[in-house]
Amino acid sequence: MHELAIAESVIDAVTQRLPGAKVTCVHLEIGALSGVMADSIRFCFDMATEGTGMEGARLEISEPPAECRCRACGAEFQPDSPVVLCPCGSPDVAVLSGEQLKIVSVQVA
Amino acid sequence: MCATCGCADGAGTRHQHDDGTWHTHTVTLGEKVLARNDELARQNRDWLRARGILALNLMSSPGAGKTTLLERTASDLAGELVIGVIEGDQETALDADRMRAAGCKVVQVNTGTGCHLDAAMVREALTALNPPDGSVVVIENVGNLVCPALFDLGEAHRVVLASVTEGADKPVKYPHMFRSAGLVLVSKTDLLPHVDFDLARCTADLGKISPGATVLPVSARAGDGIAPWYDWLRQRTPS
Numbered sequence A: 001m002h003e004l005a006i007a008e009s010v011i012d013a014v015t016q017r018l019p020g021a022k023v024t025c026v027h028l029e030i031g032a033l034s035g036v037m038a039d040s041i042r043f044c045f046d047m048a049t050e051g052t053g054m055e056g057a058r059l060e061i062s063e064p065p066a067e068c069r070c071r072a073c074g075a076e077f078q079p080d081s082p083v084v085l086c087p088c089g090s091p092d093v094a095v096l097s098g099e100q101l102k103i104v105s106v107q108v109a
Numbered sequence B: 001m002c003a004t005c006g007c008a009d010g011a012g013t014r015h016q017h018d019d020g021t022w023h024t025h026t027v028t029l030g031e032k033v034l035a036r037n038d039e040l041a042r043q044n045r046d047w048l049r050a051r052g053i054l055a056l057n058l059m060s061s062p063g064a065g066k067t068t069l070l071e072r073t074a075s076d077l078a079g080e081l082v083i084g085v086i087e088g089d090q091e092t093a094l095d096a097d098r099m100r101a102a103g104c105k106v107v108q109v110n111t112g113t114g115c116h117l118d119a120a121m122v123r124e125a126l127t128a129l130n131p132p133d134g135s136v137v138v139i140e141n142v143g144n145l146v147c148p149a150l151f152d153l154g155e156a157h158r159v160v161l162a163s164v165t166e167g168a169d170k171p172v173k174y175p176h177m178f179r180s181a182g183l184v185l186v187s188k189t190d191l192l193p194h195v196d197f198d199l200a201r202c203t204a205d206l207g208k209i210s211p212g213a214t215v216l217p218v219s220a221r222a223g224d225g226i227a228p229w230y231d232w233l234r235q236r237t238p239s
Helices: A002-017 A038-049 B035-050 B066-076 B094-101 B119-129 B175-179 B189-194 B199-209 B226-236
Strands: A023-030 A058-062 A067-070 A093-097 A101-108 B025-032 B054-059 B083-089 B106-110 B136-140 B157-163 B183-187 B214-217
Touching: A002 A023, A002 A038, A002 A101, A002 B025, A002 B035, A023 A038, A038 A058, B025 B035, B035 B054, B035 B119, B054 B066, B066 B083, B066 B094, B066 B136, B066 B226, B083 B094, B083 B119, B094 B106, B106 B119, B119 B136, B157 B175, B175 B199, B183 B199, B199 B214, B214 B226
Parallel strands: A023 A058, B054 B136, B054 B157, B083 B106, B083 B136, B157 B183, B183 B214
Antiparallel strands: A023 A101, A067 A093, A101 B025
C-alpha cells in the first residue's frame, strides 16, 4: 500500500536531515485531501522503523480540514468530502490547502 | 525548561528521566514527505521537456484495457508518432512483450510487492529507454486506482481509463485518482450492450470531480471513439 512508501519516505527524510539523531517522536500533518489515511501510516510507520535507529519513535498526526475557494461564487469553505463541491453547487474550486503531507517537526533526545 | 527534570532545553547531553522517557527538544522541519519523489519528478519533467518528449502517466484498475489501447494506438499511428513505453507491473514482462510485438521500444519495471511506480523508477527507465526527441513516452502504471495517484512521475498529463465493465461509480469511489486526470477514457464501449453502465452519470460525476478533464468513450477492439483519442495525442505532441 502506498502508506508504506510514505512511511519509508518519512524515515528517509528525517534520517537525512538529522543523521545520527535519537528521534523519539515525529509530528506529521496530513491534509484532508491528500489521499492518505492516518491509521495506515501509523501501522506502516511501526513496521518500517523496526530494526532502525528510529524504532520505537511515536507518530503524532494532525489532520487539519481542507480549505477551498469557489471560482464561481467566491465563497471559501471546508469540504466534507473528497468530491469537492462548493455549497453553491459548483465543482470549479481552487484548493487553498488540504493536499499537504508534511513532516512538521520531530522530538530529538 | 524540561518539566520532568528541570534542565534547560538543548542542555546538551542526551539523557533519560527516571521513568524511562528521553529528555527531548523539538526540531522544526516543515518538510514535504514526498519531497524527494517530487524533486526527481521535477527533474524527469525538465529532462522530457528539454527533449520535446510528451510523457503520459496511464493509470486504471487492473484489466481496464490500457495495454490493448496502447497496442492499437502504436499500430494505427506507426510512421506518424514514435511511441516508447515504460511498463509497470508487480511481476512478469507480459505487457512489455506485447508492446514490443506492436513495434514499440519498451522497458519493463517490476515493482515486486510495490503497488505504484515512482519518479526514481521512471528516471531509471527513461535512461534505459533513451527515447528520441519529439517522441511520445507512455508510462503504463501498475493497475491500481488508489496508490499511483499520489506519486508524480514527471508526466505532462495523467490519462485514466475506466472500463464500462467496472460500473459508472468508479470516479466517485476513487476521487483522488480521477481528480488528477487530464483525460478520462471510458474504455471497452463495445461491451455497453452487455453491461449496466450509465455513461451520462459517469460523465456528470467526472464533471464534479475533475471539471477540467476531457472524457472520451473508446473501444480499442471495435475502434469506436478512437479518432478523438488520436487527435488528443496529436494536439499535445510537440511538432
